[in-house]
Amino acid sequence: MFKKILKWTCLVLGSLVLLGLLFYFYASFTVAQRMERKYSFAPENIEITQDSALLNKGAHLAVIKGCTDCHGTNLAGKVMMNDKALGRLVSSNLTKGEGGLPANYSTSDWVRALRHGVGQDGLPLLFMPSHETTLLSEQDMAAIIAYCQNLAPVNNPLPVSDLGPVTKVMTYFDKMPLLSVEKIDHTKPMVANVENVEGAAFGKYLAVSCTGCHHANLQGGDPVAPGFPPVPNITRSGHVGNWTIAQFIQTLRTGKTPEGKVLSNDNMPWKMTAQYTDKELASIYEYCQSIQ
Ligand code: HEC
Ligand code: HEC
Structure with missing residues (x-):
């Protein structure tokens, strides 16, 4: 009798572990597919001037919008997180130094990243909060881009991101903002300007x-x-x-x-x-x- 119970317990536990593993493989497979999906948007250009008022505004926005929190104070990127469960998460070097943005990274590439959450290659940017930056006014976006295009080049080659199991499962359950491209209303036009008036x-x-x-x-x-x-x-x-x-x-x-x-x-x-x-x-x- 006891042996029989033991046998059944093992069988049930074994199947649960197997089911858990199958679920994990399924979840990480679908998340990988979403990460590999290519997007294409008509290139958009906005006018970028280099006047000092705009550059100062861009410097302020880069701080209050958290760009410097995630991309580092010099915006040269960093390993934001590195642990077994969540994985390694790396933000881009936004300067033109070694490991930074390619020389041909144009204003429309900047707009694509900030408005749509995809990179030059059409692949989703991971963990970049483009669902927030997409709501920036055209004037604020121009200020941030102008500021970033003027950054001193910093040589900082970085490893690529490598997501851990917890990140994949949380993304599967929509508990982590991994793929902002999926959360954006891509047809929403940019607001030209938001008046800087208290209220x-x-x-x-x-x-x-x-x-x-x-x-x-x-x-x-x-x-x-x-x-x-x-x-x-x-x-x-x-x-x-x-x-x-x-x-x-x-x-x-x-x-x-x-x-x-x-x-x-x-x-x-x-x-x-x-x-x-x-x-x-x-x-x-x-x-x-x-x-x-
Ligand atoms: C990264 C996540 C995050 C962001 C971004 C964030 N907050 Fe918070 N905020 C928190 C958390 C978490 C707490 C509670 C912290 C604690 O309990 O120790 C908190 C606490 C607060 C509190 C204290 C509330 C209370 O009842 O004591 C205020 C006020 C606040 N946040 C305002 C803001 C404002 C305004 C912004 C945007 C400009 C903002 N937060 C952005 C996560 C965030
Ligand atoms: C919550 C953290 C976070 C914040 C805040 C953030 N970024 Fe990012 N950003 C990232 C990560 C992580 C990546 C790398 C995405 C990837 O490699 O898939 C990234 C990628 C980018 C890219 C794409 C570069 C490339 O390699 O193609 C640009 C451009 C960018 N960020 C600009 C900004 C700007 C400007 C701000 C402020 C308005 C900002 N980011 C705020 C995390 C952040």
């Missing part, structure tokens, strides 16, 4: 950079990845609803909330939000207060 409308435009973690409605939710804290609601119905504009700005500059919570920069990138201007933070505050 909720400007705040909504800027808050696109918060939606990746705080969700489209800014109501927060599950952690962005296993091991991270849950993401708080930052609309009027969350703590922010009780804060003054000065307290909001103070929180996003110092990482300390009026309730006394200390935000780690690894979870909530306050060193990045600290770089926003007063006008930008006040606008985001007004937008947060206008929704719940």
